[in-house]
Amino acid sequence: MEELFKYIPFLIPIAVIQLALLASAVVHILRHNSFRFGNRLMWLIICVAVNIIGPVLYFVIGKGDD
Amino acid sequence: MIRQFQALSKKEFYESAATFRLYILLAVFLLFGMLSPLIAKATPDLLAAIDTGMVIEMPEPTALDSWTQFFKNVAQMGMIILVILYSGIMSNEFSKGTLVNLLTKGLSRSVVILAKFVAASIVWLASYLICLGTCWAYTIYFWGSVEISNAFLTFAAPWLFGEILIALLMLGGTIFSNVYGSLFTCFAAVVVLNAISLIPKASRYNPASLAGGTLALIAGAGEPSQFIPAMVVGAVLAAGLVVATIEVFKRKRV
Amino acid sequence: MNALEIKGISKSFGQKKVLDDISFQVPENCVFGFIGANGAGKTTTMKMILGLLKPDNGTGSIIACGEKVAFGSSKTNRLIGYLPDVPEFYGYMRPKEYLSLCAEIAGLDKKSIKGRINELLELVGLSDANKKIGGYSRGMKQRLGVAQALISEPKLLICDEPTSALDPIGRKEILDILRQIKGKATVVFSTHILADVERICDRVAVLNKGKIALESAIGELKVDRKSKSISLEFDKEVDADEVARVLASKGMAPAKCEIAERSIESLFLEAVK
Numbered sequence: 001m002e003e004l005f006k007y008i009p010f011l012i013p014i015a016v017i018q019l020a021l022l023a024s025a026v027v028h029i030l031r032h033n034s035f036r037f038g039n040r041l042m043w044l045i046i047c048v049a050v051n052i053i054g055p056v057l058y059f060v061i062g063k064g065d066d
Numbered sequence: 067m068i069r070q071f072q073a074l075s076k077k078e079f080y081e082s083a084a085t086f087r088l089y090i091l092l093a094v095f096l097l098f099g100m101l102s103p104l105i106a107k108a109t110p111d112l113l114a115a116i117d118t119g120m121v122i123e124m125p126e127p128t129a130l131d132s133w134t135q136f137f138k139n140v141a142q143m144g145m146i147i148l149v150i151l152y153s154g155i156m157s158n159e160f161s162k163g164t165l166v167n168l169l170t171k172g173l174s175r176s177v178v179i180l181a182k183f184v185a186a187s188i189v190w191l192a193s194y195l196i197c198l199g200t201c202w203a204y205t206i207y208f209w210g211s212v213e214i215s216n217a218f219l220t221f222a223a224p225w226l227f228g229e230i231l232i233a234l235l236m237l238g239g240t241i242f243s244n245v246y247g248s249l250f251t252c253f254a255a256v257v258v259l260n261a262i263s264l265i266p267k268a269s270r271y272n273p274a275s276l277a278g279g280t281l282a283l284i285a286g287a288g289e290p291s292q293f294i295p296a297m298v299v300g301a302v303l304a305a306g307l308v309v310a311t312i313e314v315f316k317r318k319r320v
Numbered sequence: 321m322n323a324l325e326i327k328g329i330s331k332s333f334g335q336k337k338v339l340d341d342i343s344f345q346v347p348e349n350c351v352f353g354f355i356g357a358n359g360a361g362k363t364t365t366m367k368m369i370l371g372l373l374k375p376d377n378g379t380g381s382i383i384a385c386g387e388k389v390a391f392g393s394s395k396t397n398r399l400i401g402y403l404p405d406v407p408e409f410y411g412y413m414r415p416k417e418y419l420s421l422c423a424e425i426a427g428l429d430k431k432s433i434k435g436r437i438n439e440l441l442e443l444v445g446l447s448d449a450n451k452k453i454g455g456y457s458r459g460m461k462q463r464l465g466v467a468q469a470l471i472s473e474p475k476l477l478i479c480d481e482p483t484s485a486l487d488p489i490g491r492k493e494i495l496d497i498l499r500q501i502k503g504k505a506t507v508v509f510s511t512h513i514l515a516d517v518e519r520i521c522d523r524v525a526v527l528n529k530g531k532i533a534l535e536s537a538i539g540e541l542k543v544d545r546k547s548k549s550i551s552l553e554f555d556k557e558v559d560a561d562e563v564a565r566v567l568a569s570k571g572m573a574p575a576k577c578e579i580a581e582r583s584i585e586s587l588f589l590e591a592v593k
Contacts, residue, residue, distance in 0.1 A: 060090065080413075167407060173394065
């Protein structure tokens with residue numbers, strides 16, 4: 001347990017970024033329904049299942065044009 | 067000209083925000099800034115946790131390990147993300163034809179290229195500085211203040227390499243008008259640069275070493291003057307690529 | 321003075337000769353219809369007027385509003401407004417943001433930008449539209465396209481097939497806008513829809529196989545080729561034979577008299593009213 005406390009200064013901000021990415025990606029997916037490929041359900045699963053990389057992947061290659 | 071430049075670079079910043087490119091870059095690089103010292107610090111503990119019965123003697127991690135991680139992350143994943151996010155910088159305009167309206171209003175073609183390059187450079191600089199600042203702060207937090215020799219030269223090098231990549235993407239996008247052309251040009255150039263670094267005599271001047279190769283400087287090993295030729299070549303290369311892009315664009319049918 | 325003078329321009333793409341020594345003039349403040357089948361070279365001609373394409377070496381000249389057009393240079397572009405056949409915008413912008421980008425690029429006076437934008441949005445009927453352009457219909461984009469083309473109050477407005485991709489209502493709206501512009505600027509527009517030409521043009525040029533096949537004022541055209549038919553419209557249903565009989569009794573027996581079918585266009589406009 002003590003070992004873990006050492007990493008608290010990292011874990012909190014990383015968790016914040018991760019949640020912010022996840023939340024913005026999910027909101028974006030729910031509000032837009034155009035994707036370069038795949039569909040809404042697929043991207044939701046990817047974003048929720050794969051930490052950090054999922055939402056980044058969505059914004060980089062999954063998001064359709066407006 | 068100056069007003070056109072202002073108007074277009076404003077549009078570029080607005081676009082990076084509206085397409086989430088800006089936020090993704092900032093978030094990812096902030097993350098790298100945190101992960102680098104974390105990985106350095108946690109590696110021995112992680113290895114200990116996977117108790118295989120073997121006794122692995124790990125030296126206590128140092129600040130240098132943190133910086134090693136920093137250069138590795140920025141030079142590999144960081145650059146890949148930068149390249150993917152900016153792969154459409156020119157080709158999106160060409161494939162949709164969005165520049166036609168602006169060019170027929172008297173927008174100068176050189177301004178298009180310069181504004182795009184400058185706006186992308188500033189976003190890249192901001193992301194890089196955030197990453198660097200975070201990593202620096204955590205490194206000091208864990209290992210106390212660390213003397214860094216030749217800090218400016220060392221840290222400017224990966225940024226400069228990113229600039230070369232952005233210029234390559236723009237040149238490729240202008241020549242081929244599509245994302246794949248951009249990515250291919252960038253990839254091919256990096257392969258060529260890395261091939262050149264196999265020649266011992268040339269490696270001193272090779273910008274490929276800028277991505278992560280100046281690490282030795284932090285450790286205090288190596289002379290800064292050894293890296294200056296590569297920096298100069300890199301800066302000239304980036305500027306040359308931008309000029310080449312302008313020239314190609316001036317001859318291009320829109 | 322002529323708003324546009326084209327003298328002896330040719331253009332080939334590879335082996336294919338698209339334009340073969342064409343010449344025509346557009347007088348100031350008229351609506352000029354540039355007619356031709358798809359692929360006749362209309363867009364090519366327009367792109368050369370804008371300096372986006374280079375005419376074949378050593379051939380002719382293009383003079384717009386008294387200044388010579390040079391390829392790759394944007395000097396004459398401040399005098400010319402251009403509406404591409406399918407205008408493309410940045411989907412993430414709103415109309416006002418886009419027009420203000422255009423205004424700054426065109427070098428408009430900072431203070432006058434806002435007023436000018438409101439004026440144009442009023443003209444094209446987009447005053448209340450404040451959504452992102454990405455979600456607009458073709459018709460709305462075309463109208464925004466007219467607004468962006470007019471931002472710097474050009475003397476010459478060039479529209480490439482402005483109505484071809486639109487439904488009848490969208491077409492009517494665009495034609496109405498173009499008619500309003502007449503008097504403030506010279507309008508050159510290409511089309512293959514002859515009904516549009518009849519509605520608003522003063523002069524026409526017909527482009528066929530890379531050559532100008534016909535160029536004339538609409539009025540002259542009609543006088544030159546006097547029509548032998550007349551169309552009548554009654555408030556109530558009438559019998560065609562009876563009309564013919566009445567006319568014959570006055571010594572004007574028609575060669576042909578039949579009830580006209582209602583045009584699909586008028587039916588459509590009525591149905592979606």
